[in-house]
Amino acid sequence: MKAKTGIIYSSVDGQTLKICNKLREGLLQNNQNVELFSITDFNEDVTNYDKLIIGASIRYGVHNKEIIDFINTHKKQLDSIKTAFFSVNLVARKPEKNTPDTNPYVIKFFKSIDWTPTLVEVFAGKLDYKKYPFFDRIMIQFIMWMTKGPTNTKTEIEYTNWEKVAAFGIQLKNL
CATH class of the missing domain: 3.40.50.360 (Flavodoxin domain)
Incomplete structure (x- = not known):
């Protein structure tokens, strides 16, 4: 088999x-x-x-x-x-x-x-702010800010x- x-x-x-x-x-x-x-x-x-x-x-x-x-x-x-x-x-x-x-x-x-x-x-x-519901977008943006990542809500980056x-x-x- x-x-x-x-x-x-x-x-x-x-x-x-x-x-x-x-x-x-x-x-x-x-x-x-x-x-x-x-x-x-x-x-x-x-x-x-x-x-x-x-x-x-x-x-x-x-x-x-x-x-x-x-x-x-x-x-x-x-x-x-x-x-x-x-x-x-x-x-x-x-x-x-x-x-x-x-x-x-x-x-x-x-x-x-x-x-x-x-x-x-x-x-x-992948970071794609446009895909996230409001609360997730705010939270992920905060996490990105803390970790020195991109915070612009138009950002879409496939890492x-x-x-x-x-x-x-x-x-x-x-x-």
Whole structure:
């Protein structure tokens, strides 16, 4: 039977999904059987997959609660297969905070759960003030101000390094 890879994601503004689609594309080109699911739509048996990739975005300093609950509930099954986790956040736009060992959200995430995936990565997300509801826009603008990022509400910057995403995709193929 052909090996099967699952990709599960949570995305607030769509950038994590965009990254997942890019990873899926690369795996499909490598003739791998890949299924993509939103965390809210995933109700498969984890062990039906040889590899499971989980991508999660950050909002207000935390990863999606459903992702955390999923990992905590399925830890034993996740530990029995090859797994990968990646985080998408705007802090990763800074070179000194764009690795799993230096990104504060990834560090905090793994201190809060009892799971060690086979592979971990972090990607910078996209800043698009026009997409955000009023409250989110004000909060993100404040966070950007505090972290010396762009605060102009017309700003739209995709910080995602697509070469880094492609390199991660190659690592996933060989996982």
